[in-house]
Amino acid sequence: MGIATGLGLLRSLAIYHGNPFRAAAQRRFLSQFVRPGDLAFDIGAHVGSRSRLLSRLGARVVALEPQPHCAAVIARLLPQVALVEKAAGRAEGRTTLHISRRHPTVSSVSAGWIDDVAQTDGFRHVRWDQRIEVDVTTLDRLIAEHGIPAFCKIDVEGAEVDILAGLSHPIPTLSLEYLPETPDRARAALAELMRNGDYCFNFVQGEGHGLAGPWMDAPSLLSGLRRQGDIYARLV
DSSP: OOHHHHHHHHHHHHHHHSOHHHHHHHHHHHTTTOOTTOEEEEESOTTSHHHHHHHHTTOEEEEEOOOHHHHHHHHHHOTTSEEEOSEEOSSSEEEEEEEOSSOGGGOBSOHHHHHHHTTSGGGTTOOOOEEEEEEEEOHHHHHHHHOOOSEEEEOOTTOHHHHHHTOOSOOSEEEEEEOTTOHHHHHHHHHHHTTSSOEEEEEEETTOSSOOSSOBOHHHHHHHOOSOEEEEEEEO
C-alpha cells in the first residue's frame, strides 16, 4: 500500500468510524427503517461505517465495495457482514473504477460524473489518480442471491442511474446521496427508481440525523434541494 492510499484510508477511518456520538445518532435514525432480522444492502460501502450501524441494529448486511483496500478494511472490521468486492451497475460484467487515493470516498465508476464535478468548488482539490478494472454485479443479482432488502443505501458517486437500471424489484426503503452540483443526475435516478413502484421522498441534509420534513413527491423534493445530503425513498 502506497503512502497516498494509506493516508486516504486513515482519513476515511477517522471521519466515518472516529465519532461515536455521531454513530449513535445515525443508528437511532436508521432504526426507523431497519428492524432486527431485516436484510439491508450497503451499495458503495467504502470503509463500512453504514454497514456497521445496520449490523448493530440486528440487520443481515450485504456490503458492496469494489476498492480493494476499503474491502479489506470491511473484511477485517466486520466479519459478520456479507462482503461483495464488486461495483454495481445495469448489467453484470467489468468496468473501470477511477480511484482517488487521497480521497477514496469519491472514487467512482462514472467518468461522466467526474467530468461534471471536477471543476466545482467542492472537488477542485481531488485527483482521480489510479484506475483499476473491477467486476460489476446488479441489484437484481444481489436480490436473487440474498433476497429483497428492507433497506438499501446507495452511495456511489454518480453511478445511481445505472445501478437503479439494474433493479426490477420494488425495495421498501432506499437512500441515495445527493450533490447540488449534479441535480439532473438526481432527477434521472428518481425517475429510474419509480419504474418499479410508487415512492414518496424525504431528505437528510449533510451528515444530519433527521428527516427534513414531511414525505413528499419527487418534484416537490427536487424543487427544494439546495444542500448536499441523502435522499430517502419509501414505497407508498
